[in-house]
Every structure is written in C-alpha cells, then in structure tokens.
Amino acid sequence: MTAWGLSTEGGTRARDLAVLSDQQRVVLRCLARGLADHEIARVLALSQRQVASVVADILRALGLRDRMAAVVFAHETGMIRLPVPNGLAG
Known part of the structure; x- marks a missing residue:
C-alpha cells in the first residue's frame, strides 16, 4: 500500500506507465500538479480540446x-512527489 492508501495492485501501476505516450505522460504530470485543461493547453501549446482528448485517452x-x-495514479507511481507537511515527517 502507498502513502495514499489506494493501491490494490502493488507494482503493476508502474508498468502501466509504459502504455502511455510521452505526450500523455506530460499531460498527466500537469494534471497531477493541479492544472486545469486551459492551463495545460497554454503550457503545452495545445488547444483545450486536444488536452481534453489526451486526458480521455489517458483514462481509457x-x-x-x-x-x-x-x-x-500519478502520485502513487512516483510521477509526482509532494513534500511531506511539517510535523508528519518522521
């Protein structure tokens, strides 16, 4: 189990990343950092429609x-690492 406590498949999650294209991984990282579609579109020079399509492809x-x-998923596979809040490190 991970810090999020939501994994049920152990190490298979990391292998799942292999099914994603480079663009899908970049969009997933942006999504995991809390960016909205319009923000991802601006950062990656895509249209909002393209971003929505890539997100749908990732989910599928x-x-x-x-x-x-x-x-x-992004957090559990280590794509994104959040800092541990003060008082919880230990």
Whole structure:
C-alpha cells in the first residue's frame, strides 16, 4: 500500500506507465500538479480540446474512471512527489 492508501495492485501501476505516450505522460504530470485543461493547453501549446482528448485517452489506457483517479495514479507511481507537511515527517 502507498502513502495514499489506494493501491490494490502493488507494482503493476508502474508498468502501466509504459502504455502511455510521452505526450500523455506530460499531460498527466500537469494534471497531477493541479492544472486545469486551459492551463495545460497554454503550457503545452495545445488547444483545450486536444488536452481534453489526451486526458480521455489517458483514462481509457489506464482503465481509470475519472481525473481524480489519474491524479492519484500519478502520485502513487512516483510521477509526482509532494513534500511531506511539517510535523508528519518522521
């Protein structure tokens, strides 16, 4: 189990990353950092429609139900590392 406590498949999550294209990984990282579609579009020089399409492709490729699940996935696979809040490190 990870710090998020949501993994059920152990190490298979990291292997799932292999099914994503480079563009999908970049979009997933942006999504996991909390960027909205219009912000991702601006950063990556894409249209909002393209971003929405890539997000849908990510969800389908990973078998995830929604954007929140994609964010959790990104964190659990180590794509994104958040700092530990003060008082919890130990």
